Amino acid sequence: MSKKSNENPPNEALGMIIGLLIAVGASIIFDSIPIGIIVGIVVGSMISFYSRKPNKKNQ
Incomplete structure (x- = not known):
């Protein structure tokens, strides 16, 4: 992993x-649950x- 990804982690939530x-919306629009899951x-x-979450060291 690069140094940048360790300092600035992704916002998973x-x-x-x-x-x-978006998965629920795509499931309704395409009338298919697997397509909605993949799109989501x-x-x-x-x-x-x-x-990315802001780096706390720079704030």
């Missing part, structure tokens, strides 16, 4: 919550890694 909401996992992972 935000990714899980938004991914769950992909979107939740992207959100958790792109919304």
Whole structure:
């Protein structure tokens, strides 16, 4: 792992919550639960890694 990822961890809680909401919405829209689960996992992972927690050392 790189030094940056250790200092600035991903925000997993935000990714899980938004991914769950998007998974439910995608399941309803596409009328298929497996597609909703896959979309929710992909979107939740992207959100958790792109919304990094702020580094407490720099604040």
